[in-house]
Amino acid sequence: MFSVFKNRFEQGYRTCSYPKEKPAVFERYRGKPMVRQDAPQDMVDICAEACPQDAIDRNLKKIDMGKCIFCGTCERLSNKEFVQFTGDFEISTAQKDHLLTAGDLPDLAEHSKQHFKKLFGRSLQLRQVSAAGCNACEADLNVLATPFFDLARFGINFVASPRHSDGIVVTGPVSRNMKTALLQTFEAVPDPKVVIAVGTCTITGGPFSGSPEITEGLDKILPVDLFIPGCPPHPLTNLHALLAFFK
Numbered sequence: 001m002f003s004v005f006k007n008r009f010e011q012g013y014r015t016c017s018y019p020k021e022k023p024a025v026f027e028r029y030r031g032k033p034m035v036r037q038d039a040p041q042d043m044v045d046i047c048a049e050a051c052p053q054d055a056i057d058r059n060l061k062k063i064d065m066g067k068c069i070f071c072g073t074c075e076r077l078s079n080k081e082f083v084q085f086t087g088d089f090e091i092s093t094a095q096k097d098h099l100l101t102a103g104d105l106p107d108l109a110e111h112s113k114q115h116f117k118k119l120f121g122r123s124l125q126l127r128q129v130s131a132a133g134c135n136a137c138e139a140d141l142n143v144l145a146t147p148f149f150d151l152a153r154f155g156i157n158f159v160a161s162p163r164h165s166d167g168i169v170v171t172g173p174v175s176r177n178m179k180t181a182l183l184q185t186f187e188a189v190p191d192p193k194v195v196i197a198v199g200t201c202t203i204t205g206g207p208f209s210g211s212p213e214i215t216e217g218l219d220k221i222l223p224v225d226l227f228i229p230g231c232p233p234h235p236l237t238n239l240h241a242l243l244a245f246f247k
């Protein structure tokens, strides 16, 4: 018994102080892209042609974070003179078209639906649906339950049954095989309910874009309230999105 107390004392308090303080992320983490509008057009064209996701709008000089897999090719090819990724992980949006950005994003808290804050601000129960994800998006949602992120301290939990939940969190490109199960899960959630799209696959199809086996955007089949980009989104990106949108 004494050793348990000793161990607890030595471990100390491990939960991160976010959102009071922004924790430092790994230096190689790629968060919000900053796009220079004065970059020469030939450099922009080279990056756009090399982008595996067709995520660069060469005319607007913007990046579609709903398509981007944050591979860093454009940053490397332009030597950071066209695109530079920052450590800012607060990149989620309430509208899909807001993901097309040169580095500026609307305040998510201002764009959230006020009745959701009222309904779910103190207690939000979510059912996760992996609709053919590669398991990275799912893993980075899972860690929110660990003591470091401790999602439950905000009254937000993942639950086993859609009938006990206030909404669904979808990952993966929504394959044909998973579409029916996803729609049935959505139907089983009582109204009012929220739909959250996590990861590039769910938002636009991601690396599977163009395949006839996927849906190419969750918003084509369900009303999505919150878009969380990334491949996978950092756990802090997920945490920020949930807190800004519902709290």
Ligand code: SF4
Pocket: 050, 051, 052, 053, 054, 055, 056, 063, 067, 068, 069, 070, 071, 072, 073, 074, 075
């Ligand atoms: S980081 Fe994103 S925009 Fe840049 S090349 Fe990779 S997928 Fe395309």
Ligand code: SF4
Pocket: 132, 133, 134, 135, 136, 137, 171, 172, 173, 198, 199, 200, 201, 202, 206, 207, 230, 231, 232, 233
């Ligand atoms: S967005 Fe990336 S990490 Fe998430 S399921 Fe798709 S391929 Fe995997």
